[in-house]
Amino acid sequence: MKQLQKLKILDLQDNRIQGLIPNDLCHLQNLGSLALSENELFGQILTCLRNFTFLREIFLDSNKLTSIIPTNLFNLEDILYLNLSSNYLSDYLPPHIGRLKAVIQIDLSVNNFSSNIPSEVGGLQTLADLSLAHNRLQGPVPESFGNLISLQSLDLSYNNLSGVIPKCQKRERTPPQTELLPTLAHGRIAYQELLRATDGFSDSNLLGTRSFGSVYRGTFTDGTILAIKRLDIMTDLACALDYLHHGYSTPLVHCDLKPSNVLLDEDMVAHLCDFGIAKFLGEGESIAHPNTLATLGYIAPESPQERINMREALAALKKIRHQFTQAVKGEKHEDCIALRGESVGSSSEP
CATH class of the missing domain: 3.80.10.10 (Ribonuclease Inhibitor)
Structure with a gap:
């Protein structure tokens, strides 16, 4: 060990x-x-x-x-x-x-x-x-x-x-407008406030790491202590797009990225959904084929002809996410593209 x-x-x-x-x-x-x-x-x-x-x-x-x-x-x-x-x-x-x-x-x-x-x-x-x-x-x-x-x-x-069990004196709840922190507007906390509360997300405040990201202890100016989860949604989406664009021989462009088209699973991992206007691109082509996928929920991002097991698709997404996280941290810049076996390139999502 x-x-x-x-x-x-x-x-x-x-x-x-x-x-x-x-x-x-x-x-x-x-x-x-x-x-x-x-x-x-x-x-x-x-x-x-x-x-x-x-x-x-x-x-x-x-x-x-x-x-x-x-x-x-x-x-x-x-x-x-x-x-x-x-x-x-x-x-x-x-x-x-x-x-x-x-x-x-x-x-x-x-x-x-x-x-x-x-x-x-x-x-x-x-x-x-x-x-x-x-x-x-x-x-x-x-x-x-x-x-x-x-x-x-x-x-x-x-x-x-x-004897008897003493009656617990429950914490008195105050009205929401006085209970929340001054920076809590509509249930949200400013990112700069989170930075101050966690001392810049210092390792000394790290409570643990799970599949959904990291959990930090945050101490705010009024003494309130909260557990702060940093969901890796952007990393998950970036890896999903890399998978869609380069994971198979026929690239797939989603064409409709927006918050409502992002789902979180039980592990708080983000997935793209609603491929209603997604387009397949042929090799060397820059325009979309008329071949369109129409779905209401989440599907694995591959063509129907090359459909793989859902569990395998999720495993592949999580693997790419892990590799991309390492790349973001500067630990291994080439890892995120390891599955497609080519040098680092750029891709854009319409």
């Missing part, structure tokens, strides 16, 4: 991996997401995770981990999701859990935790989901639970707790 020091996401969920969590994992200090759920890992949670300053998600549930939660794990103050459920973790819940000021979800259910619930949990004002079910916790539910203003789901079942 020493060669993977730039790795951002490690997802090995739902396998049959056995043994201890390898110490080599300690070299991956740029990880933003660690997912080892539903395996057969045993032993202790690595203490080196305290050094993973970019880590936002920890999923170690459904294993055979034992001992205690390393106290220094709670030094990761920017953790958003922590799931250690369905293991054999024991001892008490340390008060250091109150350091997770940005956490959204904590699941420590189905373990062997005992003693009282630390009152510091009540200071986690961003916490939306908390499950401590199926443990051996005892004593009263802390009065501080009434301060969990973002709490939506709470499961304390199958413990030895007593």
